[in-house]
Amino acid sequence: MFCTRKVNDDYTWVGADGRRLAMFEGVYDVPRGISFNSYLLMDGKTVLFDTADVSVCRSFLENVAHGLGGRALDYLVVQHMEPDHAADIRDLLARHPETTVVCSAAARNMLAQFFGPGYEGRVSVVKEGDTLCTGRHTLHFVAAPMVHWPEVLMTYDETDKLLLTADAFGTFGALNGALFADEVNFHRDYLDEARRYYTNIVGKYGTQVQAVLKKAAGLDIQMLLPLHGFVWRQDLGYILGKYDLWSRYEPEQRGVVIAYASVYGGTENAANILACRLREQGVQVEMFDTSVTPASYILAAAFRFSHVVLAAPTYNGGVFVTMENLLHDLTAHGLKGRRAAYIENGSWAPTSARGMQKLLEPLNWETAADTVTLRSALRQGQQEDLERMAAQLAESVKA
Numbered sequence: 001m002f003c004t005r006k007v008n009d010d011y012t013w014v015g016a017d018g019r020r021l022a023m024f025e026g027v028y029d030v031p032r033g034i035s036f037n038s039y040l041l042m043d044g045k046t047v048l049f050d051t052a053d054v055s056v057c058r059s060f061l062e063n064v065a066h067g068l069g070g071r072a073l074d075y076l077v078v079q080h081m082e083p084d085h086a087a088d089i090r091d092l093l094a095r096h097p098e099t100t101v102v103c104s105a106a107a108r109n110m111l112a113q114f115f116g117p118g119y120e121g122r123v124s125v126v127k128e129g130d131t132l133c134t135g136r137h138t139l140h141f142v143a144a145p146m147v148h149w150p151e152v153l154m155t156y157d158e159t160d161k162l163l164l165t166a167d168a169f170g171t172f173g174a175l176n177g178a179l180f181a182d183e184v185n186f187h188r189d190y191l192d193e194a195r196r197y198y199t200n201i202v203g204k205y206g207t208q209v210q211a212v213l214k215k216a217a218g219l220d221i222q223m224l225l226p227l228h229g230f231v232w233r234q235d236l237g238y239i240l241g242k243y244d245l246w247s248r249y250e251p252e253q254r255g256v257v258i259a260y261a262s263v264y265g266g267t268e269n270a271a272n273i274l275a276c277r278l279r280e281q282g283v284q285v286e287m288f289d290t291s292v293t294p295a296s297y298i299l300a301a302a303f304r305f306s307h308v309v310l311a312a313p314t315y316n317g318g319v320f321v322t323m324e325n326l327l328h329d330l331t332a333h334g335l336k337g338r339r340a341a342y343i344e345n346g347s348w349a350p351t352s353a354r355g356m357q358k359l360l361e362p363l364n365w366e367t368a369a370d371t372v373t374l375r376s377a378l379r380q381g382q383q384e385d386l387e388r389m390a391a392q393l394a395e396s397v398k399a
């Protein structure tokens, strides 16, 4: 049975929630599920914006059929070829031989890569500035290359003043019956997952996001329709403001993320003591054990806060493996402008601070405090080293 929601008079959400996915894109756990959004415009011509993930194909096709109410599907606008939105294209086009695919030239090539030959005759390639009139509605295509794939298009409906944003403004988390961000307490219940979605999936492409935000600033936008998460029809400045900060790599909050790795507890002990000394000085702290918390959460926290403390044992002459993994992730996402401090540990030749700094070199982070070196465990007098680190960090956080 169909499960759809009206966005407005002419647009209908025909997507689906997924709650059985263990790992989104094979990397990100999604304990609260994820939605795969697709939108149907019913006008003189009918237009579907993107398809959905293979896991929700049956519900999606049922929703589209219901939304069309027996009418032909004139256009499928493919804004993004990533399979969580494009996997159902083949099934959809098999059911609708009348449909023309509207997409960028890069998406046309990917269509052939994913689905083989046979679609060329059904594709109409559009580029930035091209329009499609469907009757009452005029659609403008806005190129959004590398937000976060090269073929991405966004679509601006100048009639209803809404922007279909592809993966931008998405969030992890199923919709659970809500469609609009103003139907939930987004700030309290979804912002963390929106940040984790943005920073991990789009975060590397801050420059490209800034370019799209500049284009968006020139449009009168009343609604944002992303491919995951909620439709924004109120307080658009809130989410646009977050995207502006995140894409400029500006922290949302002054404070310290402490990410530590520890085999036997010595490094963890030092990290806990440092957290106490920081709190005593009124500094906001968030702590993560890199062996327990997936890197995606720690990366998102590092985007949120201004300072990062990294604490890890030396491991076979290098850095303990779960910390090494986190540092690769931070570097891969190009997070700029954080200030860092390091706690290293080793039972015979502690070198993990140097190892961590080397891994983070491409980010050019400034160092905010003297490194603390443990030899197996904190020894008498080393509490003072941690106090000094906390004082230096507190000064830098409050600067």
Ligand SMILES: Cc1cc2nc3c(=O)[nH]c(=O)nc-3n(C[C@H](O)[C@H](O)[C@H](O)COP(=O)(O)O)c2cc1C
Residues within 6 Å of the ligand: 261, 262, 263, 264, 265, 266, 267, 268, 313, 314, 315, 316, 317, 318, 345, 346, 347, 348, 349, 350, 351, 375, 376, 377
């Ligand atoms: C597999 C393995 C490799 C290690 N390699 C080194 C090393 O190369 N240099 C060193 O000084 N300590 C090395 N250590 C020792 C740990 O770094 C040291 O015991 C440290 O104090 C552990 O900190 P923790 O109590 O936070 O787990 C190694 C330990 C293990 C288990």
